Amino acid sequence: MAGLEDLYREIILDHYRNPRNRGELPSPPARRVEGFNPLCGDEIVVYLDVDGGTIADVKVTGQGCSISQSSASMMSTVVKGRSIDEARAVIRAFKGLMSVHEARLDSGDGDGNGAAPADGTEPGVALGDLAALQGVVKFPVRIKCATLSWNALAQGLDEQGLDEPSPA
Amino acid sequence: MxxxxxxxxxxxxxxxxxxxxxxxxxxxxxxLVYLDSASSSQKPRAVLETMDAYYESSYANVHRGLYSIAEESDRLFAEARTKVGRFIGAPVPGREVVFTKNATESLNLVAQAWGRHHLREGDAILLTEMEHHSNLVPWFILAEQLGLELRYLSVDDHGQLALDDLERLADGVKLIGVTLMSNVLGTINPLGPIVEAARANGAIVVGDGSQYVPHVPTDVTALGCDFLAFTGHKMLGPTGIGVLWGREELLDATPPFLGGGSMIRDVRLDGYEPNELPWKFEAGTPPIAEAIGLGAAVDYLQALxxxxxxxxxxxxxxxxxxxxxxxxxxxxxxxxxxxxxxxxxxxxxxxxxxxxxxxxxxxxxxxxxxxxxxxxxxxxxxxxxxxxxxxxxxxxxxxxxxxxxxxxxxxxxxxxxx
Missing domain, CATH: 3.90.1150.10 (Aspartate Aminotransferase, domain 1)
Structure with missing residues (x-):
């Protein structure tokens, strides 16, 4: 049986107790995306300030369990200042870390037979603190908690892409 | 109480x-320390063995067969209904106990069959702030269909219904829906004053007994409600079997809910005639083994x-x-x-x-x-x-x-x- 120490790593609890980039951005101009898990009631609101293809600022509000909130905090620190393409690569890497099944099914990801490397690494993507969330896969019910903010981020980037197609 | x-x-x-x-x-x-029985209870060996034995020795469809194991199935199914009816003090167990899929379906049955037939645009119904979604959403759906007014009894800081507002809120309502025991707070709601307020307004009372019936001696006559919904899987029985008890005269005055086999007396190409109680509300092949399993659960609880x-x-x-x-x-x-x-x-x-x-x-x-x-x-x-x-x-x-x-x-x- 997976132990609690696999799930509640110190770095996760630190992000939970002291969430980074907590707050709101004026929207508009910032893009506001909600993530909601109706099953457990976890809520995340991600604010994205995208400037010239770069995520200039990101803020997060919401309430929920330690996994959803710490994952959102870590997400904000990793993607802030990154280009949209880099952010998408991090999303792919993180989802790979969370669920190889999803990667396998998602043939559109362009990563061959799909299974992400066990450490979740993707070429050129440093997961940093995020690697601490790896233990979540041993607790399948909690994967949705960990990915909640990432799905909101992905949705925000998709909407951004629709509004402002990146230059050819 | x-x-x-x-x-x-x-x-x-x-x-x-x-x-x-x-x-x-x-x-x-x-x-294993199982402390989640309010969500679903575990099943005693007696229930599991009863269901296995039924499948292994007597299984056949009910209502139609003219051979020995079909007759056994009919008898066991009818006995289960009687057991469940007696367990809640139903005056006419053979007619007033309707088997459903779960308490949620029972409440939807009342909303869609009784409610749709007896309520009109502008009618008011009174619910409470402590209801489970299954005693809220069926009424929301009905309210959208008919244009009903929904009112709510609030919950005070001690987890009790604010009954001081009851007389005012119940004024003119046609139906009061209330849980007998909150699935969150455990509060046992006093049905007496609620039934009294309903009677004063000619309203009916729909009780959600999902948490109450498995745990508290239940007598529908003493409670005074008109409908009572509960479910098998929270009272040591299997999943897939729920119960709606209703006063005989109310069930008689309620049109069918789901249509299909078993619930009809006659079908012509220009119409149908509904069956007698309780089959009028049991379209299609019912959860037979589950009903028999619930009967065994009732036996177990009554032995305790x-x-x-x-x-x-x-x-x-x-x-x-x-x-x-x-x-x-x-x-x-x-x-x-x-x-x-x-x-x-x-x-x-x-x-x-x-x-x-x-x-x-x-x-x-x-x-x-x-x-x-x-x-x-x-x-x-x-x-x-x-x-x-x-x-x-x-x-x-x-x-x-x-x-x-x-x-x-x-x-x-x-x-x-x-």
Whole structure:
């Protein structure tokens, strides 16, 4: 049986107790995306300030369990200042870390037979603190908690892409 | 209202545990401490064996067969209905007990069959702030269809319905829907004044007995409600079988809900004639083995004695309230009446600001199964000002050692998060 120490790593609890980039951005101009898990009631609101293809600022509000909130905090620190393409690569890497099944099914990801490397690494993507969330896969019910903010981020980037197609 | 009872028997949860195979399942780590019976109860061997034996020796469809095992099926199915009816004191068990899929379907049946036929645009119905979604959403759907006014009895700071507002809110209503026992707070609602207010307005009372019937001696005549919905899987029975009890004359005056086989007396190409009660409301092949399994669950509970079951839960709730408060003091908030005689054996807790999911995860490591989240009662969560709670709920197979395991496991949450 997976132990609690696999799930509640110190770095996760630190992000939970002291969430980074907590707050709101004026929207508009910032893009506001909600993530909601109706099953457990976890809520995340991600604010994205995208400037010239770069995520200039990101803020997060919401309430929920330690996994959803710490994952959102870590997400904000990793993607802030990154280009949209880099952010998408991090999303792919993180989802790979969370669920190889999803990667396998998602043939559109362009990563061959799909299974992400066990450490979740993707070429050129440093997961940093995020690697601490790896233990979540041993607790399948909690994967949705960990990915909640990432799905909101992905949705925000998709909407951004629709509004402002990146230059050819 | 819960009765203060003289003990007519006693329930030893520790001894009964041996009747429930899953509680002894081999597992790594500590033994399973099952404290989630308000969500679904475990099943005693007697129920599992009854269902197996039925499939192995008598199984055939009901209502139609003219051969021996079909006749046996008919008899066993009818006996199950009678057992369930007697269990709740139904005056006419053979006609007033309708088998459904679950309590949710029972409540939808009342809304869509009785409600749609008897209510009109502008009519008002009164519900409460502590209802489970299954006694809210069917009425929302009906309100959208007909244009009804919905009113709500609020919940006070002690987890009780604010009955001071009852007379005003009940004025002119056609229906009052109320849970007999809150699935979050454990509050046992006093049906007396609610039934009185309904009568004064010519309204009917729909009781949600999902949490009440499995735990408290139930007599529908004494309760005074007009419909009572409950479910098998919370009272030691299988999933897939629910019950709607209704007053015979009301059921007679209610058109069918689902259409199909069994629920008709005659079908022509230009129409149909509905069947007698209760088959009018049981379209298609019913959950036969599940009904028979529920009958076995009723036998099991009656052998214990429902007064003894209730007494056991009052004692154990008192022990749990005392133990948790003594060991965790200000760190823990127990939502609800905190009065064992006025509530069921369930405790909704918040522990400092640990999220209920984290709490549940930590407890799971100690083998302790509790429910975490909004318990399908989001309006009540908003009223309590919490996003969710962790809920420990007790039943016949629990004893003090389960409560001790819960209290001990909570100290691990303290160690981990603070």
């Amino acid at each position: 819960a009765r203060l009872i003289d003990r007519v028997g006693s329930v030893d949860g520790g001894l009964l545990r041996a009747d429930f195979p899953v509680l002894d399942r081999p597992r790594e780590g500590p033994r 004695g429902m007064d003894a079951v209730r007494g056991h839960e009052i004692d154990l709730t008192a022990y749990a309230l005392d133990t948790l408060t003594r060991r965790h003091g200000d760190a823990i908030v127990i939502h609800g009446p905190r009065e064992p005689c006025r509530q069921g054996g369930l405790l909704s807790i918040t522990y400092k600001d640990v999220h209920p999911h984290d709490l549940s995860q930590v407890l799971d490591q100690a083998g302790v199964c509790v429910r975490a989240g909004h318990h399908c009662a989001k309006p009540l969560m908003r009223r309590l000002g919490v996003s969710g709670t962790a809920r420990a709920s007790l039943y016949v197979y629990n004893d003090e050692s389960d409560v001790d395991a819960l209290a001990e496991a909570l100290t691990q949450a303290e160690a981990l998060f603070f």
